[in-house]
Amino acid sequence: MTNPQLIDSQFADLPVVVAGLGVSGISAARVLHDLGAHVTVVDGGSGAGLTARAAELEALGVTVRLGDGDSLPEGTRLVVTSPGWAPDRPLFAAAAAAGIEVWGDVELAWRLRRPLPATGEPAPWLAVTGTNGKTTTVQMLASILTAAGRRTAAVGNVGVSVLDAVLAEEPYDVLAVELSSYQLHWAPSLRPHSAVVLNLAPDHLDWHGSMEAYAADKGRIYQGNTVACVYNLADPATEALVREADVEEGCRAIGFGLGAPALSNLGVVDGLLVDRAFVADRAKNAAELGAVEDVHPPAPHNIANALAAAALARAYGVEPKAVREGLRAFRPDAHRIAEVGVVGEVTYIDDSKATNTHAAAASLAAYRPVVWIAGGLAKGATFDDLVQGAAGRLRAAVLIGEDRALIREALERHAPDVPVIEAAEGQTGAVAMAEVVRTAASLARPGDTVLLAPACASMDMFTNYGERGDLFAAAVRQLADRGE
Template identity: 80%
Template sequence: MTQETPTPEWKGLQVTVAGLGVSGLPAARVLHGLGAVVTVVDGGDGPRQQAQAAELRELGVTVRLGDGESLPEGTRLVVTSPGWPPSSPLFLAADEAGVPIWGDVELAWRLRKPHPATGEPAPWLAVTGTNGKTTTVRMLASILTAAGKRTAAVGNVGVSVLDAVLAEEPYDVLAVELSSYQLHWSTSLRPHSAVVLNIAPDHLDWHGAMAAYAADKGRIYEGNVIACVYNTADPATEALVREAGVEEGCRAIGFTLGPPALSQLGVVDGLLVDRAFVADRHRTAAELASVEDVQPAAPHNVADALAAAALARAYGVEPRAVRDGLRAFRPDAHRIAHVVDVDGVSYVDDSKATNPHAAAASLAAYQPVVWLAGGLAKGADMDGLVAGAASRLRAAVLLGADRAVIREALARHAPQVPVIELPDGQTGAPAMDAAVRAAAGLAQSGDTVLLAPACASMDMFTNYGERGDLFAAAARALAGG
């Protein structure tokens, strides 16, 4: 990453960075390099924060640990990490003082540099949604790479968008994953094209209400230049397109798992096809790839592939690159990952399904299912999930702090489904071993034992990754592997 020469705009400007971490550290370094007077505040004071603070203090950045609530005197701008909620006392103080608040994405957007070849900053193809963001943005990056573009999947995927826009070797185009948190603090963002994959209740403790959550997701469409891509199966995403203020000529492009209508991408006879970005979309469609090119070809994965393809086509990518990019793509761990087959039963790890919306998509991909579920429900309602999946369930194995929420939903909507509950007291590997053994005892040849918990993991495991790893290890142990 290059260091910018300080400019009068930034030199001497007192900036407070809220939060250490994945976005706070690069924000502080970049702002210091621009000549700003930077103070980083964080409510934590543990070993991780101490180590990060020491790194920044060596650069000359002021770091205040153990107090993330009071606004440092003289602050003219606050740059926040995504996780800090709008109700934080620091932000209330900034509002009262008339101090603007930017997210790391807003800062990155404002610091973009012209590409030497075009004289314009690299365009952003932006992705948000309750579920499927990371898969879609990585599919998109794979397609763009297959088209010969220098690109990267950045943003909420863990790669700092700041590092990307200031990279020494410039990118041609960026595939940008944006969370509702990041979008909340982004006011001037204007992507080339963007998609909202889906909208379901999530993070309502942060946003305060479903309407506020959806509105923050909808910010991704503001100022779009070429295409606002939406999910025809989720009317809320199309409603956000209708409400957005876009550049003249920007088009609404739908994606569907069925045959596409005009200005849509969809599926016909096992093929992904485009009726949006073709010369005669009234009478013809372009073949992009086959469903088998998407691995695994679960319905929600195919939907993500169509969304990625729509953004790539909006950017001008040829159909062949869509196919090649999807063939080259491999999903991240713990996303409907096939682990092993034992005695005719498939074991599938979708530990990343940490809310009901994600679990519903996973359950829709398999039948019959022995379902491993439970954990921290975060106040989520499980009735819709269970009612929709009832006909697919062979049995259920429940574990975790809020397993009763799922058990009660099963009793209401699927009383015929056998349920085994693991008792409290065990965590980690012993708990998962017991759950997998119980599921194996319920499964029949041709079934899928599916870990799609619909809940967060931290009551029993370090994170969803450990939960998935332990599931995979327990399943392989059944096979003697």
């Protein structure tokens, strides 16, 4: 709930349109209403769910227009959009023609920050984006900051709403903020303390229009950074974004990678996480931040996530001991390279969250040999690079979903000796997944890993990636119960 002491006169009686009646739209509408704005919410959808949400807002005095998300109400002075609304919507063209600014919920939150009593400055934002690994990294960062004794939260695309966080009655010392490319597109004023782009791979190109536009929106996270722009040494595109960024004087470029770190980098030496960026006389000295075994699970891409989180924490001034304690305390959310069982000396891993090729490649790189469960909705992706890179690790592949043929064809081109079975054709839900797991088990040998890393979205067969992962785990338990 908005702190009543934080009423901002700039919004009093301001006619504001909120685009979208989803979670972020409802949050923005409530906050703006509490701040004294005249709020109209527009949404092109209809149905019982939207009608119920509309009724709740209307009871507060908010105007809601369903079935028309493209017309700009007369007299509008500001548009606040939900992050999923693409820039080519007619509503935004009308706003641009009228000289009306369009903000996202992150931009609104940034402008509503209030000074902390102890410092006289708003709580700094340590910001995380990337194609994959954002949620894990921002949660690792929050765990480290908590271990350092800071009042913090993982906010943005995860955990607490960013609007709720900046308006909390008990203020946070520092925020760990996960930001999507959508949110960054609509946040022109954002200027984090420090930020990281974890990686860049084609994703959401239907929304952005091109890879160049997608990368440019990701790169917005570096604009105005004051202490550190953190980038991935294994992904030159992230360093290029740092070079292009307009930052505050004295802001440093800090790289992270899985090798021994050079000056101003974080890396790995003899199984230890090492900092040569935030230490005195870094030409001669380094700080031990923890061990690879402190990271759960210690897959290569997860170690990279830990180094990125550590870099942001160190930029904020966290001591090495708290980095180690925070990493040790952290456990990832479900469906992110989670071991769900060992049956017949075969390990079963749920990485249902690997919904694109970049995430699946990282997951496949962590295991050998693998019976790979893949497929679903490809979202326009191609699979040649993924299969070519993983071919040497594959024992077999079990393909599912609407776009399975695209993966099969890539396997035929680049891994012709890998057995491929297409399972659960025409089936969905638990019945489909039970067949998939039985098929994978029949192909696996002792010591193998059966890996659910689909590289695709799930909605053709399952409600979402969470249900897909839950049903995979349930099918593995059934396998164990039968002693197969």
